[in-house]
Amino acid sequence: MRHGVIFDLDGTLVDTNYLHVVAWWEGFRRRGHDVLMVDIHGAIGRADRALIDYLLPSVSDEDAQAISDTHAALYKPRLDEVRPVRGSGELMRRLSDAGLRVVVSTSAHKDDAERLIGITGAEDAVTAVVHAQDVEHSKPDPEPVRHALDKAGVSADQAVFVGDSVWDALAARGAGVECVALRSGGIDTGSLTDAGARAVYKDCAELLQHLDQSPLARLLTG
Template identity: 80%
Template structure:
């Protein structure tokens, strides 16, 4: 088996987390639910239905679908405003040139995931994508990470996961994959470390600058 790095997308490679917070907040308000932005931010990284269940356990299927539709209506028109986080494309290309599998494992839907990978400037570096439609359970369940491993033909010990949320770190830990955290999703170092991240960087650019001292270094020489 080869070595590889699995990346989360929203908040890790592209600067979307707070856009999700605002559009989910407005979606909840449209449906008569007053949810604090602070709580919504803490739930970002879960797939749509899992996020709703976490924030509004009383929502039935009809209400959950209405909320999902409202969020999509508010979020999609603003995709053109999304920018990559510093160093995202450069990091993925550096890993691909080194012969590593570069995989994206995201809670985003397929069309959004492909578009956002394009925003990051990394289409030609990514070898596989696992998106929301590929899994039954979202992070923090380890299923998305395990699916990413299977899709790329990676063993847990031959991969590192890079993510920005507590849910990313918990999912990676559950799948037996070492996790590197980045703070571009707005989550602090202590929270990411407590959830299982071995080391935390400000962003992809800082990770790239310290690549040879990071957990990914062992994959480059393995």
């Protein structure tokens, strides 16, 4: 029976969440919208338009496009400066070497996702990638998680989702997949647990250190 681990990308495998926050904040500001950075941070993990609509429910299409364009213009040039979350590449390789399917499910666009996965240094450990263009709905809708399961050929009960946001935990729960959460994206343990995370670790390195006692252990021995 195939087993798999589905990873979120931003904030989970690469340290990008606060870079996103500043770029989105500037996008909103240039269009005359005063949105607090703390609120933007809480929305990270949703796809572009879903994030904008969550923060500004009545925003026009023109405004939304301009905000998104500013975010991309400020964010993309900084991608080469992004660093992996501690232990991310090592964790993915450990799981792949154990025979698990490693899938990345992200709200990032395809080109950004490929560049960021490369930053982990473990792109060859990844079986499949689900990016923004692959799905109609972003997290917290379970569609991205279900699509990742389909791509990996793994059933929900034989997979674990690893993410850093409330939206990740809610999407995993909606898809019937156990969730392990990381605080590397800046979200507190209580919020992650309340959203459905079975266990919470500081980052990939701490999860790797405690792998045999984590919810992923059953996949390694199953």
